[in-house]
Amino acid sequence: MAKKIKISRNEGYDWQYCSLGGTVRVNITSGEDIAHLGELDQKLWTVLSMPVNNLEFDKKTLTYLDTDNDGKVKVHEVVDAANYLSACLKNKDSILEAKDSVSIDEINDQTPEGQALAAAVKEVLNDLPDANGTINIASCGASMEALNAKLAEIAAAAQAEVAKEDIRPYGDDTDAAIAAADAIAAKVADYFMRCRLIAFNSSCKDALGVSSEQIAAIGAKDLSTCEADIAAYPLTQPADNGLLPLDVNIVNPAWQASFSAIKAAALDKDFAGADAISQSQWNSVLDRLAAYKSAKAAHATVGTDGFDVQTSAKQAAIMLVDRFLTIYQNFAQLLRNYVMFSDFYAKDTLAVFQAGQLYIDQRCCNLCIRVEDMGKHADMAGLSNMYLIYCECVSKSTGKTMNIVAALTQGDVDNFRVGQNGIFYDRTGADWDATITKLVDNPTSVRQAFWSPYKKFARWCGDKIKKLTADKESKSLDNLANVADKGVDKAAPAQAFDIAKFAGIFAAIGLALGAIGGFITTTFGAFFKLGWYMPLGFVGLLLVISGPSMLMAAFKLRKRNLGPILNANGWAINAKVIVNIPFGSTLTSVAKYPLLNLQDPYAEKKMPCFVKWLIGILVVIVLGAGTYGVLILKKVVKNPFAKEKVEQVEAAPAPADEVAPVEEAAPAEETPAE
Numbered sequence: 001m002a003k004k005i006k007i008s009r010n011e012g013y014d015w016q017y018c019s020l021g022g023t024v025r026v027n028i029t030s031g032e033d034i035a036h037l038g039e040l041d042q043k044l045w046t047v048l049s050m051p052v053n054n055l056e057f058d059k060k061t062l063t064y065l066d067t068d069n070d071g072k073v074k075v076h077e078v079v080d081a082a083n084y085l086s087a088c089l090k091n092k093d094s095i096l097e098a099k100d101s102v103s104i105d106e107i108n109d110q111t112p113e114g115q116a117l118a119a120a121v122k123e124v125l126n127d128l129p130d131a132n133g134t135i136n137i138a139s140c141g142a143s144m145e146a147l148n149a150k151l152a153e154i155a156a157a158a159q160a161e162v163a164k165e166d167i168r169p170y171g172d173d174t175d176a177a178i179a180a181a182d183a184i185a186a187k188v189a190d191y192f193m194r195c196r197l198i199a200f201n202s203s204c205k206d207a208l209g210v211s212s213e214q215i216a217a218i219g220a221k222d223l224s225t226c227e228a229d230i231a232a233y234p235l236t237q238p239a240d241n242g243l244l245p246l247d248v249n250i251v252n253p254a255w256q257a258s259f260s261a262i263k264a265a266a267l268d269k270d271f272a273g274a275d276a277i278s279q280s281q282w283n284s285v286l287d288r289l290a291a292y293k294s295a296k297a298a299h300a301t302v303g304t305d306g307f308d309v310q311t312s313a314k315q316a317a318i319m320l321v322d323r324f325l326t327i328y329q330n331f332a333q334l335l336r337n338y339v340m341f342s343d344f345y346a347k348d349t350l351a352v353f354q355a356g357q358l359y360i361d362q363r364c365c366n367l368c369i370r371v372e373d374m375g376k377h378a379d380m381a382g383l384s385n386m387y388l389i390y391c392e393c394v395s396k397s398t399g400k401t402m403n404i405v406a407a408l409t410q411g412d413v414d415n416f417r418v419g420q421n422g423i424f425y426d427r428t429g430a431d432w433d434a435t436i437t438k439l440v441d442n443p444t445s446v447r448q449a450f451w452s453p454y455k456k457f458a459r460w461c462g463d464k465i466k467k468l469t470a471d472k473e474s475k476s477l478d479n480l481a482n483v484a485d486k487g488v489d490k491a492a493p494a495q496a497f498d499i500a501k502f503a504g505i506f507a508a509i510g511l512a513l514g515a516i517g518g519f520i521t522t523t524f525g526a527f528f529k530l531g532w533y534m535p536l537g538f539v540g541l542l543l544v545i546s547g548p549s550m551l552m553a554a555f556k557l558r559k560r561n562l563g564p565i566l567n568a569n570g571w572a573i574n575a576k577v578i579v580n581i582p583f584g585s586t587l588t589s590v591a592k593y594p595l596l597n598l599q600d601p602y603a604e605k606k607m608p609c610f611v612k613w614l615i616g617i618l619v620v621i622v623l624g625a626g627t628y629g630v631l632i633l634k635k636v637v638k639n640p641f642a643k644e645k646v647e648q649v650e651a652a653p654a655p656a657d658e659v660a661p662v663e664e665a666a667p668a669e670e671t672p673a674e
Contacts (some may be wrong), residue, residue, distance in 0.1 A: 011041050020345045021578040028335050031092025035083040037339075042075055042574075046341045049074045049572035052353075054370040056427050057337075057352040061330040066321050072570070078338060081327050088324060101136035112273035117324055123317035123367070137329065140322040147314055162554045167295050169288040178289050180261035185286065187235045187255055194238040209237045230254045243276035336406040341577060344562070347586075350427070358406040358434060360422030361415050362591040365389070365406040367579075368424065369565060374403050378438055380568035381405065385556040386579065387413055387441035388565075393424045394431035404434070405565065406487060409584030410444055419566065443556055444588075445581075447548040557581050 015035040018027040026044055027307060028034060042048070049072045051060040065073045065081055086092050090108045121135050124143050131139060168174035194208045210233045216228045231254035236245060247269060249293035251259045267287050270278050336343045337352045344351035358365040371377045374390050381388055387408040394401050408416075416439055424434040562577035577598060579587065607615075 015040065018342075019577075020340065020342060022580060023576050023578060024341050025342075025575070028096075028339055030341040031086065031089075031095055034082045034095055034331075035086040035092055038079040040339075045075055045339055046573070046575045046577075047338045047571060048574045050338065051570040054372065054569070055352045056350065056353075056355065057333070058326070058330050061326050061334070073334075073338075073366070078334070081331060084113055085324075085328060085331060087111045088117050089114075091646075095328065096332045098329055098332050100138075100325060102132050102325065102328065103134040106131070117287075117320065120317040120320040122198055123314065135321055135325070137322065137325045140318055140325065144315075144318050144322075147311065151311065167292060169292050170269060174289075176261055177265035178293070179286075180258050180265060181286060181481065183290055184235075184255060184258040184262060187670050188244065188282060191235040191238065191244060192242070192282075195240075195242040198240060198293060199242060205238065205240070205437075208234070210234060214503075217585050226256055235259070239276075241276075245276045245492070246271075246274060247633050285656060314533070335602070344577065345583065346563040347568065349569060351569075353569070354427075355404055356424055356426040358389070358404070358422055358424050360406075360420065360434070360436075363408070363411055364589045365408055365587070366589070367407040367409070367562075367587045369402050369424060369501075369569060371403040371405050371569065374438060377405065377565075378440060381442045381565045383440075383564040384562060385442050385560045386440075386562075386565075387444050388414065388438075389436055390438035390440075391424065391434040392437050393434045395430065395432050397430070400440045402432070403437075405577070407562075407565070408444055408586065409579060411588060411590045413441070435569055443552070445557070520654060522638070557584070 016027040016029055017024055019025075025046055030038075039142060052059070052066055052071050052073065056060070067077055067080070085095050088111070089095070089102075089110060090106055094106070102121070103120060104125075107118045107121065109118050124135055124140065125131050125133065125147060127143055128139055134581045135444060170177050195635070197208060198205045211295070214233070218229055223230070230252065233252055233254075235255055236251050239245065243263075248256055248260050248263065266289075267274075267277065270285060271281060333343070333352070336349075341351070343349045344354075353369050354366070355368050355370045358368050371390070378388070378390065386409075389406045389408060390405050391406065392401065393404055416436065418436050420440065422434045422436070424432040426432065478556050558580060560579040561571040562579055563575075566573050566577070570577055
């Protein structure tokens with residue numbers, strides 16, 4: 001449900017606004033809004049131009065709106081239509097009701113547009129006595145059919161009069177004579193001109209005929225393929241007497257069929273028994289046929305002259321009413337897809353550019369758009385930040401083909417490949433075989449972005465092993481081929497050499513696993529050094545690996561914009577058409593199965609849950625212990641079980657210059673003299 005906002009202005013019309021897809025847009029809610037549409041600043045329109053083709057919208061309406069016939073409906077053409085409808089109606093609010101009929105009482109006869117429409121409606125209603133003053137699109141169609149039937153009836157009556165008079169100069173052969181004369185008239189005129197040149201200068205007779213050299217030039221070819229060359233030769237050899245011989249056997253083979261037809265249909269009747277005719281006699285036949293064609297055309301219009309004026313007025317009235325009713329019925333839908341874009345964000349309706357649904361890989365993509373040129377489209381559409389699937393669709397029932405682009409707005413993308421098949425259902429429910437021809441990669445969810453680095457790492461590991469194995473296998477096979485070419489004896493030690501070569505393949509796998517193991521060892525080495533902070537380190541490791549991918553995905557998902565996709569299809573989008581995460585989840589539905597306890601006779605027996613947990617715990621313990629042991633051996637971490645050696649430290653000797661103090665001897669006691 002769009003959030004309505006009202007912004008008042010001191011000057012000009014007070015427009016209502018709403019928020020759709022995170023963007024503020026003008027909200028058209030009344031006939032007065034439509035009447036003032038020309039006052040709306042063009043910068044506030046969601047669309048500035050939309051193509052006439054490849055839309056799920058009434059084509060006749062778009063043709064009526066495209067007044068300059070450039071294949072696009074522009075802002076000024078929408079404004080002109082809004083002004084016209086507003087001027088023709090007393091109650092302008094009825095434009096939003098999408099009605100296909102109008103009564104005389106609803107037409108505003110106070111405006112020139114309304115007066116012209118009212119007069120046209122009355123003209124059409126004259127042939128519809130049971131209409132009760134109301135005209136609809138179906139009535140206009142019936143009136144046009146009745147008018148065309150009346151014209152056909154008058155034309156048929158005129159043709160009947162022509163048939164009664166039978167003014168045909170050669171009876172039933174007249175049409176055949178006309179066709180043959182039209183085909184050969186230029187060639188006969190060329191013949192008589194050659195005869196006149198010979199009469200003027202007889203020495204040029206050979207030059208104006210067909211020489212042996214000309215025939216010899218094509219004689220070596222397959223003459224059945226040289227009909228164009230032969231047809232360029234004269235009708236027959238020019239005669240000195242200037243007459244056209246009627247002997248078919250001497251006529252140019254390329255023209256014999258047409259000459260035989262005119263001879264049988266007209267010449268044998270007008271000049272029975274003659275061997276040749278003059279140019280004036282030939283022209284008399286042409287004159288008779290021309291007079292018949294003129295008379296036939298005149299008879300075809302007998303009885304229609306008086307009806308032509310009425311027909312023109314009636315046709316103009318019907319066309320005027322049909323144009324009004326067609327635009328009147330579909331204009332509200334046009335505004336919802338041109339000014340507001342509300343049909344795209346509504347739950348129960350589809351926008352005019354949504355072509356149908358694509359079912360592929362257990363999901364349904366509801367945002368599918370027809371594409372004219374896939375190559376040019378993908379260059380700009382990639383700026384939409386959406387994951388795009390380009391498909392070529394073929395209808396087996398009709399033999400038609402078309403290209404579509406489908407936006408995948410949720411779910412993983414691991415299984416999508418060029419060449420993958422799906423089924424596309426158009427808006428009528430018809431099914432088309434769809435084949436993926438191109439993919440434009442962008443994130444579909446934050447969850448998918450979280451696992452993306454790990455999936456890429458797993459693919460890198462697999463590719464690394466495959467590449468090294470393939471290289472080693474190729475070298476081994478090349479060496480084996482060289483040994484075979486040199487004719488080495490099978491019994492010689494070359495056999496052991498061959499085994500070693502095959503063993504190299506497994507060595508390559510070991511090298512790849514060693515490289516991967518080295519990376520894991522380095523990573524876990526830093527991890528185990530954290531001690532009791534390992535849980536925080538684990539969280540930090542996840543943030544380091546998945547954080548950037550998730551952050552980029554969050555930015556792109558918030559900026560998914562349908563505008564570049566439509567611009568690449570010929571639209572001129574003037575505002576953002578955001579496809580945020582909540583709205584995107586409604587554009588792609590993923591298969592969800594209920595929790596069921598089903599019996600499958602061919603299903604593999606499942607392990608009990610506690611066994612799986614036990615195996616998982618053991619695997620983690622073994623991997624952890626093995627990795628920890630490797631880290632200890634490489635002295636990345638300290639061995640907690642190793643005993644530290646105690647080293648005895650000897651006292652340092654005293655310095656040489658320090659001498660211990662010597663005690664002085666006590667003085668000897670003197671012995672008294674005797």
